[in-house]
Amino acid sequence: MPTSPSRPAPERIVDAAEHLVRTAGFAHATTKEIARAAGCSEALLYKHFVNKEDIFLRVLFERMPRLGGLLTELADDPGGRSVEECLRAVAGKAVDFYLEILPMMGALLVEPGLLARFAEGLAAVGRKGPSEAGDALADYLVRERERGRIRVDADPGAAAAMLLGACFQRAFFVAFGGAAAAQPADEFTAALSRTVWAALSPPPAAPLPAPPPAAPSPAAPPAA
Secondary structure, three states: OOOOOOOOHHHHHHHHHHHHHHHHOOOOOOHHHHHHHHOOOHHHHHHHOOOHHHHHHHHHHHHOOOOHHHHHHHHHOOOOOOHHHHHHHHHHHHHHHHHHHHHHHHHHHOOHHHHHHHHHHHHHOOOOOOHHHHHHHHHHHHHHHHHOOOOOOOOHHHHHHHHHHHHHHHHHHHHHHOHHHOOOHHHHHHHHHHHHHHHHOOOOOOOOOOOOOOOOOOOOOOOO
């Protein structure tokens, strides 16, 4: 992986580790290969990091994408967009988000000790981990319910799980079988947001009652 030699060694090492984990997997991202890709010696690598796990944790904390920014923005002000348009924007972001983090999450799940250290690190800075995105989307939907734009009996948590769970499933299908194994992203996000919106949309307003029939005009008096 090309990396500029002018960048500080720790940054080059993190760049190289991220690239290798995504392309070769955590098991094959050895310190020797990371150092080679970063253009430095293993000795220099160990001057900055304790071990491979230490490097990977740095990758996770610094390079993992987040969904929270868009969701906070929508909760504060949807900007004239309809709820369905907002849901489609979230789905589009979530599709890319899960495709990007899936290789990293796979590495965590096969290394229980690393997973525990990552969870502890998140907790230390006030973050909750995987539930953050679902909680943020549910918070956005609560705000929409307060605005009267979704039905009063809607369950924001269930709707958030439906949308994000489908996006995560699509990422898994793509990781397993390539892009051909899943519906194209644009079609998928449009269909998903339309389906979630159908469950959230308020019922149509009851028609106004018809006005009462006009009283008949009084008969004219007979001519004299």
